[in-house]
Amino acid sequence: MMNQIEQEKIKIIPNGSISSPKGFKAGGIHCGIRKKKKDLGIIISDVPAASAAVYTMNIFQAAPLQVTKESLADSPYLQAVVVNSGNANAFTAEQGLWDAYEMRDAVAKTFNLSPMNVAVSSTGVIGERLPIERITAGIAKLPESLSSDNGWDFGEAILTTDTFVKSIAIEISVEGKKVIIGGTAKGSGMIHPNMATMLAFITTDANIHPDVLQKLLRDVTDQSFNMITVDGDTSTNDMVLTMANGLAENTPLDEYHPDWEVFYQGFTYVAKQLAKWIAKDGEGATKLVSVEVHGATSPMMAKAIAKKIVGSNLVKTAIYGADGNWGRIIMAIGNSGYQVDPQLIDITIGPITVLKHGLKTFYSEEKVSEALSQDEVKIHVDLHLGNCSAEAWGCDLTYEYVRINASYRT
Amino acid sequence: MMNQIEQEKIKIIPNGSISSPKGFKAGGIHCGIRKKKKDLGIIISDVPAASAAVYTMNIFQAAPLQVTKESLADSPYLQAVVVNSGNANAFTAEQGLWDAYEMRDAVAKTFNLSPMNVAVSSTGVIGERLPIERITAGIAKLPESLSSDNGWDFGEAILTTDTFVKSIAIEISVEGKKVIIGGTAKGSGMIHPNMATMLAFITTDANIHPDVLQKLLRDVTDQSFNMITVDGDTSTNDMVLTMANGLAENTPLDEYHPDWEVFYQGFTYVAKQLAKWIAKDGEGATKLVSVEVHGATSPMMAKAIAKKIVGSNLVKTAIYGADGNWGRIIMAIGNSGYQVDPQLIDITIGPITVLKHGLKTFYSEEKVSEALSQDEVKIHVDLHLGNCSAEAWGCDLTYEYVRINASYRT
Numbered sequence: 001m002m003n004q005i006e007q008e009k010i011k012i013i014p015n016g017s018i019s020s021p022k023g024f025k026a027g028g029i030h031c032g033i034r035k036k037k038k039d040l041g042i043i044i045s046d047v048p049a050a051s052a053a054v055y056t057m058n059i060f061q062a063a064p065l066q067v068t069k070e071s072l073a074d075s076p077y078l079q080a081v082v083v084n085s086g087n088a089n090a091f092t093a094e095q096g097l098w099d100a101y102e103m104r105d106a107v108a109k110t111f112n113l114s115p116m117n118v119a120v121s122s123t124g125v126i127g128e129r130l131p132i133e134r135i136t137a138g139i140a141k142l143p144e145s146l147s148s149d150n151g152w153d154f155g156e157a158i159l160t161t162d163t164f165v166k167s168i169a170i171e172i173s174v175e176g177k178k179v180i181i182g183g184t185a186k187g188s189g190m191i192h193p194n195m196a197t198m199l200a201f202i203t204t205d206a207n208i209h210p211d212v213l214q215k216l217l218r219d220v221t222d223q224s225f226n227m228i229t230v231d232g233d234t235s236t237n238d239m240v241l242t243m244a245n246g247l248a249e250n251t252p253l254d255e256y257h258p259d260w261e262v263f264y265q266g267f268t269y270v271a272k273q274l275a276k277w278i279a280k281d282g283e284g285a286t287k288l289v290s291v292e293v294h295g296a297t298s299p300m301m302a303k304a305i306a307k308k309i310v311g312s313n314l315v316k317t318a319i320y321g322a323d324g325n326w327g328r329i330i331m332a333i334g335n336s337g338y339q340v341d342p343q344l345i346d347i348t349i350g351p352i353t354v355l356k357h358g359l360k361t362f363y364s365e366e367k368v369s370e371a372l373s374q375d376e377v378k379i380h381v382d383l384h385l386g387n388c389s390a391e392a393w394g395c396d397l398t399y400e401y402v403r404i405n406a407s408y409r410t
Numbered sequence: 411m412m413n414q415i416e417q418e419k420i421k422i423i424p425n426g427s428i429s430s431p432k433g434f435k436a437g438g439i440h441c442g443i444r445k446k447k448k449d450l451g452i453i454i455s456d457v458p459a460a461s462a463a464v465y466t467m468n469i470f471q472a473a474p475l476q477v478t479k480e481s482l483a484d485s486p487y488l489q490a491v492v493v494n495s496g497n498a499n500a501f502t503a504e505q506g507l508w509d510a511y512e513m514r515d516a517v518a519k520t521f522n523l524s525p526m527n528v529a530v531s532s533t534g535v536i537g538e539r540l541p542i543e544r545i546t547a548g549i550a551k552l553p554e555s556l557s558s559d560n561g562w563d564f565g566e567a568i569l570t571t572d573t574f575v576k577s578i579a580i581e582i583s584v585e586g587k588k589v590i591i592g593g594t595a596k597g598s599g600m601i602h603p604n605m606a607t608m609l610a611f612i613t614t615d616a617n618i619h620p621d622v623l624q625k626l627l628r629d630v631t632d633q634s635f636n637m638i639t640v641d642g643d644t645s646t647n648d649m650v651l652t653m654a655n656g657l658a659e660n661t662p663l664d665e666y667h668p669d670w671e672v673f674y675q676g677f678t679y680v681a682k683q684l685a686k687w688i689a690k691d692g693e694g695a696t697k698l699v700s701v702e703v704h705g706a707t708s709p710m711m712a713k714a715i716a717k718k719i720v721g722s723n724l725v726k727t728a729i730y731g732a733d734g735n736w737g738r739i740i741m742a743i744g745n746s747g748y749q750v751d752p753q754l755i756d757i758t759i760g761p762i763t764v765l766k767h768g769l770k771t772f773y774s775e776e777k778v779s780e781a782l783s784q785d786e787v788k789i790h791v792d793l794h795l796g797n798c799s800a801e802a803w804g805c806d807l808t809y810e811y812v813r814i815n816a817s818y819r820t
Binding site for chain 2 (some may be wrong): 125126317321327337358359360397401402
């Protein structure tokens with residue numbers, strides 16, 4: 001569901017992807033890290049693109065993140081991003097760093113770029129050396145797969161335990177000019193011996209200064225990728241990276257630009273959509289869970305409470321069982337560490353208010369259970385203390401989650 | 411396994427319980443809150459006992475906790491503790507408070523005590539009114555059930571989804587006099603529509619000032635009950651309460667007393683044993699998981715890392731699947747927020763070192779899997795940064811956990 005600006009100003013491009021914006025091409029192939037599935041992908045911009053990234057908060061940052069940081073620190077313009085799945089190149093010591101450099105150099109050489117204009121990213125097994133020969137051989141083949149129609153191949157090549165490709169592109173108007181924003185992501189699903197990794201890539205042909213883009217990305221990530229929880233664990237390889245190549249030829253966007261609001265909303269729409277798909281595709285998940293918290297006294301408080309609810313194993317299992325156990329929502333709120341007044345709280349599950357001013361209403365258990373049986377379950381909490389809100393997304397906790405994560409290496 | 415002081419100075423009393431210390435009696439009956447199981451229990455001391463308690467950190471503290479706090483604030487001496495299972499009397503507004511008062515008054519009247527010498531505790535359903543008539547009728551019958559042999563009945567009456575009674579008593583020597591410490595607890599298991607509650611009661615006939623007892627309890631709780639994790643959620647009703655009636659007639663214990671060390675170790679032994687049983691009896695658990703972290707630069711750091719490892723869903727499912735996935739242990743360490751050096755870390759699973767100075771060793775997957783198939787799984791991490799250690803306990807995450815917590819009310 002879109003809000004008003006989104007409805008009026010944002011046009012979704014059918015089958016859109018990260019190669020939809022002007023001047024972007026992408027490709028994805030199988031290079032032999034995984035048995036059969038695509039495992040190597042690339043995004044290329046015709047011209048150097050203003051770029052920005054945010055990284056995992058896990059203190060062990062994998063080698064590719066360090067190399068990408070180095071590229072962006074040199075100058076915040078990228079022309080290529082290469083990603084492999086099947087091996088995270090994490091906890092691989094000095095060797096991992098050399099392998100990530102070699103991967104970056106191979107792309108630079110193949111596409112005739114400066115290594116400092118190339119970013120690298122990896123997802124998969126932790127603690128095992130990257131099969132660098134297969135990757136460099138694969139990189140040599142990437143030019144053949146490159147096309148402005150192949151964004152979905154890239155989206156496929158970065159997946160690990162995800163069950164579907166997450167790809168979107170939208171069109172907005174800036175100064176009457178067409179601007180496209182595309183995105184793709186992979187989820188925080190984890191299967192042995194893979195590490196969790198959340199990767200997201202957002203491309204646009206908008207003209208925007210790297211500093212403005214970095215600030216935008218941080219802000220939007222806080223409302224989207226940082227508001228999803230699959231199982232509370234944060235990987236060593238998480239990264240969100242964005243590239244803006246300016247080929248739409250608008251005057252540079254910033255918060256004083258008359259079309260800033262629509263660009264901001266469009267960028268946020270893409271990020272939130274990717275984040276929701278990641279949550280929906282959490283390992284073993286059968287439902288997307290959306291939690292809205294209103295009436296908090298600060299944005300931090302609203303965010304913390306929304307995430308506590310969506311992240312609670314007890315709430316997640318109750319939702320799996322379609323069980324209207326609002327006591328667990330209360331408990332999660334109480335575990336946030338923030339002072340709230342129990343006698344002011346309203347809780348609504350789907351369309352049914354189960355708690356009003358801290359008192360249980362006379363609701364039908366059957367109707368609550370029905371609301372909890374939908375593909376998307378909405379929980380709405382009003383604390384009635386202030387004016388701040390937040391939304392968080394997650395999924396239910398199922399037998400399948402346990403099966404996937406308990407099973408032996410195969 | 412006991413350490414040296416424990417082995418030499420602590421004697422475990424067969425079938426010991428909270429009624430083993432001199433002057434303590436206990437009882438447990440069925441009063442009709444639950445269908446068939448015992449649901450009302452009491453501990454009585456012949457004389458007022460120095461008492462201390464620690465409470466849940468959840469900001470919503472249930473009514474009985476507020477009433478118990480009031481009793482202890484009046485004077486830190488209790489003579490009775492009454493506990494019901496089947497209903498938590500939590501999130502019951504003003505009414506819940508009146509019901510808890512009525513429960514306390516009924517015990518005071520029946521046993522001819524001051525209400526301020528009575529503590530109350532409840533565990534079970536949240537958000538529903540206490541069936542106070544059944545409870546007061548049950549309290550009137552409690553004197554018949556009271557005996558110094560009935561500690562296990564009390565232990566049974568406080569259970570909810572626990573699968574076994576947790577009861578222990580030990581004997582130590584203070585000034586050559588026999589001192590007994592008894593304990594019982596119920597686990598943090600949760601089943602719909604019950605709330606999680608961890609309750610523990612420790613009794614002793616030692617003579618100790620309430621202030622010293624409070625300090626001891628806080629210190630020991632930090633090393634025992636606060637170091638267990640079943641699913642990361644904290645209930646509104648959690649409480650650890652201790653009573654020391656002084657009938658052993660030792661001179662008051664404090665840290666300058668020559669036998670302080672043995673008393674401290676004995677008290678800690680009882681608390682840790684109860685804590686480990688709670689972890690082992692976590693919902694759906696098949697294994698007790700012990701995580702020791704060494705070489706931290708502060709006790710806080712050691713504790714935080716041990717709890718992150720034992721609380722990670724990914725580590726817990728890997729242990730369920732007997733899968734030696736040390737990458738998940740690394741990830742949990744990295745999520746603690748503390749700076750550690752990856753190149754110094756050793757990780758040992760059971761007897762097998764899988765990571766040495768940050769590098770994977772040449773271990774046998776089969777042997778690691780064997781170590782992970784034991785009833786108690788031990789994980790040992792050395793950070794090689796400092797001299798601080800901590801131990802935490804938890805359990806595996808299983809299909810059964812999901813089944814229990816997803817199932818409808820019956």
